[in-house]
Amino acid sequence: MHDAPHAPIPPAPAHWHAIPHEEVAGRLGVTSVGLTPEEAQARLATHGPNALPESPGRPPLLRFLAQFHNALIYFLLAGAAAALALGHYVDAGVIIAVVLVNALVGFIQEGKAEQALRAIRNMISPHATVMRASRRQSVHARDLVPGDLVLLEAGDRVPADTRLIRARGMLIDEAILTGESVAAVKNEAPAAVEAPLGDRHSMAFSGTTIAAGQGAGIVVSTGPHTQIGRIGRLIADVEPLATPLLRQVNAFARRFTWLAIASAAALFLFAVGVRDYGWSEALIAVVALAVGAVPEGLPAVITITLAIGVRRMARQHAVIRQLPAVETLGATSVICSDKTGTLTRNEMTARRLVIAQVGLVDITVSGIGYDPEGALSWDAPGDAARGDRAEAPAAAAAQLLRCGLLCNDAHLHAENGVWRAEGDPMEGALVALAVKAGLGPERERAAVARIDEIPFDAAYRFMASLHRDPQGEAVIFVKGAPEEVLKLAGVPGGGVWEAAIARAAAAGERVLGFAMKRLAVAPARLGFDDVRDGFAFLGLIGFIDPPRPEAVLAIAECRSAGIGVKMITGDHGVTAGAIARQLGLAEDPVVATGADVDAVSDAELVDMAARTSVFARTSPENKLRIVRALQSTGAVVAMTGDGVNDAPSLKQADVGIAMGRKGTEAAKQAAEVVLLDDNFVSIVAAVKEGRTVYDNIRKMIAWTLPTNGGEVLAVIGAILLGIAMPMSAAHILWINLATSATLGLALAFEPTEPGVMERPPRPPRAGLLTPFMLWRVALVSVLFTLVSFAVFFQSLWRGQELEMARTLVVNTLVVMEIFYLFNVRFLHMRSLTWRGALGTPAVLLALAGLVAAQLAFTYLPIMQAIFDTRPVALLDGVMIIGIGAALMVVLELEKMLLRRLRIFSAADM
Incomplete structure (x- = not known):
């Protein structure tokens, strides 16, 4: 430590961890008495507070308005305007409500980066103990500056990146930075320049926690210059990504919007210029086209489908x-x-014991984690498996196990049937190992009482404990890094033990060595002179955090x-x-x-x-x-x-x-x-649910778009033919809203199809509509249109009035949608099965609701007055149901034919 301060602080080196702490003190002008208050204040003005910067963020109003900048939202608003133009204020209100809900959800969810940065800022310790002008004092962590002398104790949160100048038994939990489950051992010696973060044993990093021991260090980085501050900058620099679904919906909405605008404009010009429609009449036809084209319920049902997925995933934790x-x-x-x-499992488990017995013997241990259920087994070499010699490995193992149990500060306890370790994870695993071998921890510790110990420290890499056995003799147990324990036992290097250590390391095991020494007279205190030599090496134990x-x-x-x-x-x-x-x-x-x-x-x-x-x-x-x-x-x-x-x-x-x-x-x-x-x-369970959600969204789209397509083609066909439209705009809105609120919603509750996890992930750049879905939308739209015109003309041919013909068309479309729903419930397998016919509770409930609504639409006087409908005769009703059943058979045959001809690949489905 230098005796005079350096006023100017040189630029921070890239590797504080690799510089001797005396040199660090010199560079930062640190003295043995700490900084003076004046120097600390001057450095605070230069370096700024030890805090992470606040991000400015966008004003809430701009964030909210930004949620509307989306092609699909514009298209929905256009649909609302179309509904308003027709005087359907309730329908327009529903569309606007959907837009507002989506915008509100996006607004609430958007501040992710700001929340993450705020959470990181909260991890910086609010206070720190420092030495300033020979006085030990507590200061706010914001006031720490490079060069401050910080005192650290077990339980403290490190307030800034600190170069350690003294570390006594110090272990630091650095999991928040390194992901390492075992606390890092610290000492003041320089680390290698190229050492990764987890191996910088001479550093204590801001936001980490002192798990054991105590020490002191020099603050070298504060605020945004710390490791945790650097991570904050990385978070701020990450641009938010659109999800695959949002990318697909946005692309679909853009294309769909331009197609609808172009079609509406062309249809308007054709109606006025070729068919001599009046301006108002042509405008009504175009509005009907827009209403038919806009899938009003699509965003709402997608949101509901995702929300149902949220609930299902919550069951999967x-x-x-x-x-x-x-x-x-x-x-x-x-x-x-x-x-x-x-x-x-994040639970260390003793997996292997290696002892000396006619060569080295590997003893394997069964059981997982801290649960003391398990057993020891081995293959004895030579003829040691016969007679009395079969007991030799067990006896040698007992000494090793007793050493691991007594040179140990951990305890096990069960909570609701789950075993937990109090103390170091590896020591907890040693206690569980002893119980598996039949040793009682409390009994053994009482019988072989501990007198004194030397705690583990990175400087010497072992722990030693002094005990008195029942015969009154003194015994010292040692456990620690195998290389150090072998030295204490006088075992020369390069032998079989080193080979055993290498084998265990290659298997991913952490290895501890164990030794013991008996003393004629127990010393009053255990000192390093007592553990210099004379130990008998007992063996090795390998640990692993099991999969x-x-x-x-x-x-x-x-x-x-x-x-x-x-x-x-x-x-x-x-x-x-x-x-x-x-x-x-x-x-x-x-x-x-x-x-x-x-x-x-x-x-x-x-x-x-x-x-x-x-x-x-x-x-x-x-x-x-x-x-x-x-x-x-x-x-x-x-x-x-x-x-x-x-x-x-x-x-x-x-x-x-x-x-x-x-x-x-x-x-x-x-x-x-x-x-x-x-x-x-x-x-993996959540991925499976996610695939189910996407399947259900595709089913909903595959079911919704043909309905809209059939309505649009019917409007276009009527104008091209110069005849009355088979449905009014009000009828189109009724079909869309009534079916979306029932049948479309039911698809959100569909269970997982068999084999969903046997399919490859869908191509990331695939469109929302695959080739198969485009074919299906086109085919069903054409079928809906042809059947609509057939029913319409058949009704007029029989001499029925226009209102009756339109009522039959609306009911036919609704019934076809019901049967088409049962077909689309299974995109990858047959629908004409007993399981498909039974449906799900959601499907049956939706079906009942839609039937009731459609009966009201057809027969209730007030609905007849609103929609200008007529009651349908029994034979006409049977005909309509027969049409729906025929559609189901046709589409099942189409699905079977496509599968047999393999026209579409799995990726195109």
């Missing part, structure tokens, strides 16, 4: 924060998933559905690769590190991202670049995360998925989906 994310999940082609807690068994099945389902799964984690590459192999992520998972990502250009990263299954030791920038690289290929990317470091990539992804249990508020605010159980299986 996935909470949707933005409605379009429901459908986006169904379009997902790549899932980028965190490892810890999502694909794994969730259900995640293995879910990943297999993803692969059958054509969805790629990539693991992006802060863990080491070897560990992540081993877990990937156990999960079946790929036949031979390719592993790349954050350093590998940094070494390639954006163009080169596209190929790397496509062929790599595991990205390890990644930074926030790495994750953001990986997501963008995948999106550049047209992939629809779902990204999971829980920490602040994940927030930028969560926002960049087509659908961000935050963890509900362990996720930070910043991650949740940046994401569209929150998983309540932090389980990868819930993501």
Whole structure:
């Protein structure tokens, strides 16, 4: 520590973690007594407050008005104007209400980036303990400046990026930045210049939490210059993406709008110029065309369908924060998933013991997590499996297990049948291991009482505990890094133990070594002189955070559905690769590190991202670049995360998925989906529901557009033929509103079709109307039009009045829509089945409601007065029902023929 302050502060180096802390103190002018109040105030004026900047944001009024800047909205407003021109104020009001509701939902949902930044700002500690002018004092975190001497203790939240000058048993939970589930061990020695964030052991980062120990450090970065501030800037720089559905709806609306305008203009000119219609008469015909063309109920039913998907996904533990994310999940082609807690249980498990017995013996351990259910098993070498020698591995293992239990501060307890560890996760796994082997933790700890201990510290990388056994003898147990424990036991390097350690590391296991030493006389205090040598090495224990068994099945389902799964984690590459192999992520998972990502250009990263299954030791920038690289290929990317470091990539992804249990508020605010159980299986279930939602939207469109098409063609045909229209504009509005509010809504409740997860993801740039749907819309529109004219002319030929003919046409169209609904409920399979005939409760309820409404339309005097309808005779009613049934048979034959001829591929359906 220097004794005199430097007034000017030189530019911050890129690698504070790699510079000796004495040099850091010199550069920042830090003395052993801390900064003076005057110096701190001057630096605060230079560097600004230790806080993340507020984003200005748009005024609320402009944000609200921006929701109307959309081709579909303009088209709907045009439809409302058309309804007003006809005097149908109720219908116009419904359309305007739909527009307002959609705008309000978009307005409420829009401030995602501002919310995410606000959540990150809240993670900065409000107060900090500093040394200033030889006085220990508490200051507001906003007032911290580079060069401040900060004192840190267990439980504190680190207030700014700090270069440690002293660390005693310090462990810091950095999961919000690195995603690493195990607390990072800290010491004051410089780290390697190229060390990734998770390996910078000489640094304490703003927003992280001191899990154990205490120390002190020099503030090197504040506010937006901290790691957490850098992430805030990344979030602010991410441009919001339109979801696949919104992109498709917008493109469809633009094309549809221009087509409708061109058709209306041409029809008006034809009616006036060729058919000698009067201006008012031609205008009424054009308004009828507009009313028929506008799918008034489409936005409302899409919104309702998405809302129903939200409710269904909530049952799958996935909470949707933005409605379009429901459908986006169904379009997902790549899932980028965190490892810890999502694909794994986030519970360390002792998986393997290695002891010396006629060579080394591997003892495997069954059971998962902290649940003490399981057993030990081994294959003894040579003839050791016979006779008394079969007990030797068990006896040697008992000494190892006792050492792991007694040199240990963790405890296990069960909550509602779920076992939890209090203390270090690996120590909790050791307690569970001891119980599996038949040792009682309380009994053993009482019998072999602890006298003193040396806590774990990164400086020496082991923990030692002094005990007195029931015979009154003193014993020292040691556990820690295998290399250090082997040195204490005097085991030469390069032998079989190093090979065993390498094998365990290759399997993705974290390894601890164990040793013991007996003493004739117990010292009053345990000192380092007592642990220099003389230990007997007991063996190794390998730990792993095991994969969730259900995640293995879910990943297999993803692969059958054509969805790629990539693991992006802060863990080491070897560990992540081993877990990937156990999960079946790929036949031979390719592993790349954050350093590998940094070494390639954006163009080169596209190929790397496509062929790599595991990205390890990644930074926030790495994750953001990986997501963008995948999106550049047209992939629809779902990204999971829980920490602040994940927030930028969560926002960049087509659908961000935050963890509900362990996720930070910043991650949740940046994401569209929150998983309540932090389980990868819930993501796959949500994708399945998303595909169901999209199928139901397609069914609704495939059912709605032919009705509108039939009405439009009927209007056009009447003008071209110079005859009376088979339906009035009021009739068209009645058909659209009555059927959309019943049958169209029923399609939103359709269950998942069989085989939905056996289909590949739909092409990301596919239009809303696939070739098959275009064919179906055209075919059904023509059939509706031909039948409408046939019924109309047949009625007039029989001498019935125009109003009677129009009433028959309206009822025929409604009945055809009912039968067409049963056909369109199954786009990928036959509809003429017992299941298809029964329908669903929603379909039957909608059918009953529509029949009641149509009977009222036809027979109720007040409705007859409003719509100018006439009562339909029984034989005419039977004829109309027969027409609907015939339409159903024709369309089923068409579906069967198309499937047999394979005219449309799976991607075109």
